[in-house]
Amino acid sequence: MFLIKCPYCGERDQSEFNCGGEAHIVRPKNPPDLTDDQWADYLFMRKNIKGIQFERWNHSNGCRRWFNVTRNTATDEILKIYNMGEQPPIVTGIAPKTPSGETSIGSGNISTSYTKK
Amino acid sequence: MLNRENSIHTLQNNVVQEHAGIKFQELPFMTKINLRGNPNDKKFLSSANEVLNTILPTRTNIYIKIDSLKIIWLGPDEWLIVDEKGSDKQDLFSKLENSIGSQDASVTDVSENRTVIRIMGKKLFMLLAKFLTLNLDNSLNSSSSVAQTLFIRVPVLLMRHHEHNREPKIDIFTNRSHANYVYKILVDGTQNLDF
Ligand SMILES: [Zn+2]
Numbered sequence: 660m661f662l663i664k665c666p667y668c669g670e671r672d673q674s675e676f677n678c679g680g681e682a683h684i685v686r687p688k689n690p691p692d693l694t695d696d697q698w699a700d701y702l703f704m705r706k707n708i709k710g711i712q713f714e715r716w717n718h719s720n721g722c723r724r725w726f727n728v729t730r731n732t733a734t735d736e737i738l739k740i741y742n743m744g745e746q747p748p749i750v751t752g753i754a755p756k757t758p759s760g761e762t763s764i765g766s767g768n769i770s771t772s773y774t775k776k
Numbered sequence: 777m778l779n780r781e782n783s784i785h786t787l788q789n790n791v792v793q794e795h796a797g798i799k800f801q802e803l804p805f806m807t808k809i810n811l812r813g814n815p816n817d818k819k820f821l822s823s824a825n826e827v828l829n830t831i832l833p834t835r836t837n838i839y840i841k842i843d844s845l846k847i848i849w850l851g852p853d854e855w856l857i858v859d860e861k862g863s864d865k866q867d868l869f870s871k872l873e874n875s876i877g878s879q880d881a882s883v884t885d886v887s888e889n890r891t892v893i894r895i896m897g898k899k900l901f902m903l904l905a906k907f908l909t910l911n912l913d914n915s916l917n918s919s920s921s922v923a924q925t926l927f928i929r930v931p932v933l934l935m936r937h938h939e940h941n942r943e944p945k946i947d948i949f950t951n952r953s954h955a956n957y958v959y960k961i962l963v964d965g966t967q968n969l970d971f
Contacts, residue, residue, distance in 0.1 A: 667836045667852060668923070672909035675926055720931050721924045722836070722851040 661735040665718045666726050679715035681705045682727045683747055709733050710755035713747045731755045780805045783891045783955035796966035798897035807859035807868055813881030814853055823875040838920045839935060848922050891955050893948045899969045900944035906965045930954045
């Protein structure tokens, strides 16, 4: 359990929110031109990072608005909350904290050099 | 006019039940209209203001009271209009529909969706805090505060009535089908309030 600061309602318990998965996935302009692999990639393939991840959240049991969250999935620390449509914050080079303070090796390293495909 | 039964069987006909100093009442039927529109659209705002005789609140999580109406902020482009006069339902609805309905906005009658349980009593916040994750001191800090949240697992809207230093009085808006559950849990919670 953790608290999320809704841009409208302020700090509320996580149970009031729903996560809408990875943010900043752009719908392809011409779906008919895509191969099945490319379309499946757009529909289903999501990153599941140990470290800093960009997500969409909805305050479903409050004001029912969507917003973006930059969250460290290892510690649930929220680095930034920003509106839909805004660019993701730059997190390159931020070493994500880990629960017991161990160095963020392995998959944690992915997020330190996060780039969109 | 329709004679509606309350959702909570023990609270019919405006009966007030008291449990450990906390009073419970299910309010009679009220008109509830959900209004959506762009708060930056001047035409929408002025039509709404004209019908309601007041400005739609744009500050988050508050409500304003005017005559028998309460206009509740639900979201940056969404409001709930509650009219205590349940009998004038068609009247208010058609007025809003006529002036706003053709615009890029929506007017929806949600009167039957929720019922309102009114609770009063000195230890009210203590009782509510047992079941809510909400920080009541922050979220219900003024006499015009509202908060949408979860009560155990049930979506509720809390509306504060009392002024500072007065006996707490809160309205809980909940789905009719959940009302009995919410009421029973609250009554159960009154059992050990005197610590
Ligand atoms: Zn919210």
